[in-house]
Amino acid sequence: MQVKIKLEPGQRLITNKDFEVAIAVKAKIKAMQNGMQIRPASTIVGYNDDSIRMSDGSIIHRAANSFFV
Structure with a gap:
């Protein structure tokens, strides 16, 4: 059975x-x-x-930045 991933406010995005x-x-x-x-x-x-790639057209490097919900 596959586990569903849920995004919580403040969660950091790390994996693909x-x-x-x-x-x-x-x-x-x-x-x-x-x-x-x-x-x-x-x-x-x-x-x-x-x-x-963000919806506003910007491209942000993964290694130098962190991404949060």
Whole structure:
């Protein structure tokens, strides 16, 4: 049986599955760098191993930033 992943407010997105769920439910995601929000909260439209593409068109590097619901 497959376990469903739920996103909770304040949860950090780490795994590819976390990003897939965030895309599927169109969750508003905050991109943070060194404790500061670097972009307005937005939904994710795509990702790969190196970066995240936000719905506002910005591309944010995964390694240098943290992503929160």
